[in-house]
Amino acid sequence: MSRPVLVDSSWYVSRCRDGRDPLLELAFFAESREIATCGLVCAEVGRGVREPRFLARFRKAWSRMLYIPSTWERWNATLDIAWSLDRKGLVLPIQDVHIAACALHIGAAVLTTDAHFQKIPGLVTVERLV
Numbered sequence: 336m337s338r339p340v341l342v343d344s345s346w347y348v349s350r351c352r353d354g355r356d357p358l359l360e361l362a363f364f365a366e367s368r369e370i371a372t373c374g375l376v377c378a379e380v381g382r383g384v385r386e387p388r389f390l391a392r393f394r395k396a397w398s399r400m401l402y403i404p405s406t407w408e409r410w411n412a413t414l415d416i417a418w419s420l421d422r423k424g425l426v427l428p429i430q431d432v433h434i435a436a437c438a439l440h441i442g443a444a445v446l447t448t449d450a451h452f453q454k455i456p457g458l459v460t461v462e463r464l465v
Contacts, residue, residue, distance in 0.1 A: 339370070339401060339441055339442065339443040340445070341403065341434065341438040341444070341445050342357075342361065342372060342446045344376050345449040347376075348383065360464075364464045370401065371403055371441060372397050372401070372402060375437075380393065403437040403438075412436040413433040413436040420432070428451065431449060432455070435452060435458050439457060439458060443459075446463075447461075
């Protein structure tokens with residue numbers, strides 16, 4: 336099986352805006368790789384879902400994914416990454432840094448359309464799954 340993939344909220348949003356079902360796409364890819372999520376992604380995506388039935392569908396899908404908890408260690412890793420980037424003049428949104436810290440913790444690539452993730456050292460990013 337390939338490396339796990341943590342799906343960023345920007346990818347979900349871009350699929351929905353294009354009229355595509357992100358959960359169907361992820362179900363297909365889940366047959367060959369582990370799909371991961373974290374609380375921050377669920378909250379970012381979930382708050383934008385308008386219909387309760389769709390939110391329930393997302394929650395069900397997320398409950399089947401590898402969940403990366405936002406532990407004390409994860410937040411410390413987030414701080415370390417943010418602090419290091421800030422010293423280099425790269426101030427990124429803290430939610431992106433935290434999602435990256437979660438992905439780095441399990442050695443996952445981040446599936447994203449957000450260029451911020453490419454600025455995080457050691458993080459593998461992809462724009463699509465093949």
